[in-house]
Amino acid sequence: MTNPFTYTKTPSNRKQAQGNVNYWHFEGMLTNDEIEELGHVPASYNSFIKEMKRDAAATLSTFK
Numbered sequence: 001m002t003n004p005f006t007y008t009k010t011p012s013n014r015k016q017a018q019g020n021v022n023y024w025h026f027e028g029m030l031t032n033d034e035i036e037e038l039g040h041v042p043a044s045y046n047s048f049i050k051e052m053k054r055d056a057a058a059t060l061s062t063f064k
Contacts, residue, residue: 003023003026003027004026005019005020005022005023005026006019006023007019007020007023007024008020011059011063013063014060014063017056017059017060017062018060020056020059020060021053021056021057021060023056024049024052024053024056025053027049027052028046028049028050030045
């Protein structure tokens with residue numbers, strides 16, 4: 001399943017920043033089998049997603 005959320009590299013408003021949070025949350029819901037099909041190592045991928053979710057949430061908090 002493709003990600004239904006849009007990722008914006010440098011969000012300029014709250015809606016784009018929330019979209020990034022949603023995007024990374026959706027990516028984090030992949031199963032280990034799906035991650036391996038993409039050619040990634042699950043442990044590394046999960047660490048990457050965790051950091052991207054943290055970064056997206058920090059960016060969102062600047063748009064209050």
